[in-house]
Amino acid sequence: MAALEHDRSRLGRSSTAERVADILRERIIEGLFVPGERLSEEAIGSALGVSRNTLREAFRLLGHERLLDHKLNRGVFVRVLSAADVADLYRMRRVLEGAAVRRCAEASPEALRLIGETVEEAERSASDDRWQDVGTANSRFHQALVALNQSPRLDETMRQLLAELRLVFHAMRNPRSLHEPFVERNRLLLGLLEARRAEDAATYLEIYLDDAERLLLQAYEPAG
Amino acid sequence: MAALEHDRSRLGRSSTAERVADILRERIIEGLFVPGERLSEEAIGSALGVSRNTLREAFRLLGHERLLDHKLNRGVFVRVLSAADVADLYRMRRVLEGAAVRRCAEASPEALRLIGETVEEAERSASDDRWQDVGTANSRFHQALVALNQSPRLDETMRQLLAELRLVFHAMRNPRSLHEPFVERNRLLLGLLEARRAEDAATYLEIYLDDAERLLLQAYEPAG
DNA sequence: TCTTGTCGAATTGTTGAACGATCCTTAGAT
DNA sequence: ATCTAAGGATCGTTCAACAATTCGACAAGA
Incomplete structure (x- = not known):
């Protein structure tokens, strides 16, 4: 019974935004999106079948992880490291x-x-x-x-x-x-x-x- | 000219969501919101005059900083540290x-x-x-x-x-x-x-x- | 030719409303 | 008292719309 306690963290984990973030993170890490590339809300949103709002929540998450670079009014870009x-x-x-x-x-x-x-x-x-x-x-x-x-x-x-x-x-x-x-x-x-x-x-x-x-x-x- | 390069970081910094996050972070850190307290989207959104969507973006930010605890379908709570x-x-x-x-x-x-x-x-x-x-x-x-x-x-x-x-x-x-x-x-x-x-x-x-x-x-x- | 001003298309920022899903409470039944 | 079944509140997500901003192109002027 106490063993289940450990899996509890995985339970709450499922909002569309988080799952979208997981997908994008994977794609970025495996290099499918190259650094500097812009990620269009419109394109990715419709490709993944989620709304812009949900997608933007995912972008925020990845931005905070420094994988994406969020530039105001210009969109999000795959981070380019100096x-x-x-x-x-x-x-x-x-x-x-x-x-x-x-x-x-x-x-x-x-x-x-x-x-x-x-x-x-x-x-x-x-x-x-x-x-x-x-x-x-x-x-x-x-x-x-x-x-x-x-x-x-x-x-x-x-x-x-x-x-x-x-x-x-x-x-x-x-x-x-x-x-x-x-x-x-x-x-x-x-x-x-x-x-x-x-x-x-x-x-x-x-x-x-x-x-x-x-x-x-x-x-x-x-x-x- | 190269001196301006340094100020560039300050340029992009201002979206409503980020400013909202700044405000909430301050309030949490100064103890105005006590740990365990639930932050209602409706209440805070209307109090600050921003839409739910914008507010949720701010919540995500603070959640990632571990100041807020986001429980699926139940809302965000000020983090309680064990x-x-x-x-x-x-x-x-x-x-x-x-x-x-x-x-x-x-x-x-x-x-x-x-x-x-x-x-x-x-x-x-x-x-x-x-x-x-x-x-x-x-x-x-x-x-x-x-x-x-x-x-x-x-x-x-x-x-x-x-x-x-x-x-x-x-x-x-x-x-x-x-x-x-x-x-x-x-x-x-x-x-x-x-x-x-x-x-x-x-x-x-x-x-x-x-x-x-x-x-x-x-x-x-x-x-x- | 180079700079500068202007316009328009494209994209993001933000809002408000709507509806289904989920949780919590409460009233009722056993 | 315990369990069960509504009911209400709130969240999750989508959609459509409009304002704000950026960017590129193109024209006017030096």
Whole structure:
């Protein structure tokens, strides 16, 4: 009976606006809508069969998640991240993930197992040359890292952060060069966590993120 | 010409829905709407002279900021924080503020001066027995701390976090006992930052937040 | 040629009304 | 007292309409 308590959050979740937001979020994250593109109320509203008002509620939601850019009287656009935005996102990652790995001493075996799963998933995808999937597994890896903080709000914050980063990933032509170097590093970082070497993990993570940011910024130029 | 670029962000800012959200946010934060209270679309809409649709857009905004709780088919309520929520907020504070003070070595004199201002403001308010204002100054102190991270997104996250905490503060009868102990501690922490003693500051902050959380949770019981 | 003013089409911002769906209350039945 | 079945209030969503704003095109002037 107490187990049902956990599913309660999913119960209330269903208004048309929220479902529309879910759909659009998916489309944006998977890159179907490219950054800078304008999302017409008329076009999308009729395509999805919802009214303008409902659609606008969905737009607001995504705007607050920073996936859409709402410009007054001009409409909503898929967010275009500047280099400064990317740098900011990585500053944030250092804080959220850094704090997480520092707490690895208190990490539950369950939490570590979850991280391990994402590492394996990345390795499998890499050996199959599915670099898109490697990126997804990598995101889940870092999401699982942040979960070590045991804070639902930080989890949510990280979720949004990674969604934003997806906007950048999709703007790049070569996903392999972006994700490949980190498959092995994920495995290594996991090892440090399992050995409860918090400070080493934190140090390693710093370098990890520095490199990732550099790699990303090198290949990225805002599409305007 | 490049100077104007900076003001551009202020240009787009004004739709009725956003202004309505600003007003409601203020009223919630200052405790005029108490946690648990239901906000009627009809009543508030006509009181503010905006249509239901516009008002609902504002509600969505505040719901996403966790100040309002949107229950399907039942309306929006001012958020009631559980003890678990408070604990989560403090976990988050430890992460955001902890990372901030650890970077005090790189802090600009300007940033430290800003922190100092909030300390003095708290001291002034305290000596005048204006404990409400002490709370405000204290919030600004911690906001200024987080600013050491130099991340706009973390600043924004912290802003929301403190707004949520206000919901709890207002639910308490005795603001003095809640804020008084920390006026002096703020001054002390500032000293550590100015001396660039990052690790000491981090350690001190941990204790600071532990005490604050305990104090808050002791006196707080969700009003249902 | 380049700038500036003006017009019109297209789109968004906001409103008001309407109707079905859902929740809460209350009165009635068992 | 507990359960059940209206009834009313409120929300969810849609639709149509109009005002406000933007943008592009085109013409007038330097």
